[in-house]
């Protein structure tokens with residue numbers, strides 16, 4: 001059996017349990033009347049707010065933003081390569097692996113990032129980058145690819161890669177918060193208080 | 195630091211704050227470090243401790259150890275102990291003005307101030323909130339206002355200002371009504387106004403006078419500030435909010451109008467109902483929205499030729515990013531000054547002046563506050579303006595200090611002062 005399958009099950013179950021646990025902490029009813037639309041805030045949080053020009057942190061670090069996008073696309077391509085061989089996907093996975101290496105180098109070189117980093121940051125990067133690299137090198141590595149995939153899947157809920165699930169919940173809550181207050185989307189500020 | 199810290203109490207207070215959103219925010223950081231430059235503390239002093247994610251990490255570690263299965267098994271996180279409590283204190287009280295700029299810039303979308311507030315609540319429950327900040331809260335609870343101004347002094351100051359207003363407007367009937375039952379608007383002010391900036395209170399009164407508004411001040415429940423927002427003791431914050439609600443009920447007013455104060459607006463408009471766990475039976479508006487409406491409806495007229503110096507506008511975080519009031523002040527200034535220059539960045543992306551989050555009330559961190567304010571000083575200098583308008587008395591205090599420290603040589607004014615200076619009024623028809 002492909003070892004990625006039980007590992008995927010483990011990953012899904014643990015991430016699901018973690019999300020349920022977060023859910024169980026509950027949401028408080030809010031009493032202050034909304035000034036804006038929380039749903040519009042959520043929509044903006046998942047669209048406009050993620051565009052490169054919408055954030056100063058991205059405007060100041062376009063290279064990191066590009067590397068981040070390439071890294072995530074590369075990992076997605078690597079997952080697809082576990083099941084479907086494809087040259088285009090392999091190229092994307094290679095790009096992802098290179099982006100992972102560049103982000104690792106940045107983490108080591110930049111003092112504030114180095115200071116911020118712990119073992120989890122390095123393990124997460126190593127597993128994901130290696131997975132993308134191995135996928136890109138197929139078919140030579142086709143026998144170890146499922147195992148690399150399984151290792152990554154087993155690790156995901158244990159370290160910071162759990163953000164693949166929490167990203168959505170976190171961004172949803174940020175969007176709802178600023179949407180309610182009329183800060184998101186930016187154009188709403190004019191409309192609501194006009 | 196006190197001898198023994200009741201860590202259990204801290205954990206309980208922390209736990210009481212945790213909801214789904216907090217769990218999401220505490221689980222989502224990827225340590226990309228892209229939030230570093232969004233924080234004015236880091237910009238002006240690029241050390242690791244000033245990186246927002248580092249501050250977040252300290253809180254997340256405790257969350258993981260005490261509130262997750264892996265943590266309870268000792269496999270992740272770090273326990274809340276004396277050393278961690280000290281680290282929290284330094285991070286969330288000493289290096290953060292809760293301005294929220296990092297949350298807009300976070301790759302993931304983490305609401306960092308939200309979790310910092312949970313940590314502040316825990317520290318306060320353990321008796322570790324900075325004593326001077328706590329004293330400000332205690333003043334409000336004991337005296338009804340954060341500067342312990344007596345009722346007599348408050349009433350006398352308003353009386354004196356009313357005389358000044360009559361002299362200035364030439365209208366012997368101009369009023370600063372106190373405790374007028376059934377007035378449409380109850381206007382609340384920051385105690386800094388009667389204490390240090392009476393002219394700004396007089397300016398607000400002049401605007402109400404020019405608009406012919408039906409308004410009143412309250413002899414009790416008149417302080418719009420609420421430092422419970424900063425020590426994060428919701429019970430104390432709720433008690434302070436209740437005095438505004440009581441004043442509204444006692445006087446039977448329709449709308450509570452919050453004078454120019456960022457955290458005061460956020461407290462009364464957004465947090466108050468949550469602290470009280472009940473919706474208000476009245477409306478809450480910022481004085482900026484009210485003045486904007488007066489101009490829009492032609493209830494007051496202004497001449498921008500009365501304000502000819504170059505003007506820039508500071509966006510108080512609690513009013514703009516966290517309050518959603520962004521445009522009224524801009525529309526007002528567009529009509530009342532002849533030369534307006536935006537700061538860069540502005541609106542929700544503004545930089546905190548450095549005085550937020552209760553920093554102005556925490557003496558121990560003054561040096562950091564002044565240093566972090568360098569970011570705002572630079573924005574002001576770059577704008578080339580000679581007047582900085584700040585619709586927040588807290589910001590005005592900090593900006594005044596920055597003005598001296600960074601030799602900016604600017605005037606600092608409220609929006610109401612600009613409007614009052616530009617008012618075009620009919621010659622008085624009453625007695626001289």
Ligand code: SF4
Nearest residue numbers: 233290291293294296
């Ligand atoms: S809330 Fe403001 S002061 Fe606090 S860490 Fe974020 S950017 Fe810095």
Ligand code: SF4
Nearest residue numbers: 223226227229247300
């Ligand atoms: S930007 Fe967000 S995800 Fe990245 S380090 Fe800062 S807080 Fe963490």
Ligand code: SF4
Nearest residue numbers: 456510511547550589
């Ligand atoms: S002091 Fe002013 S700028 Fe700073 S957090 Fe408060 S409202 Fe924001």
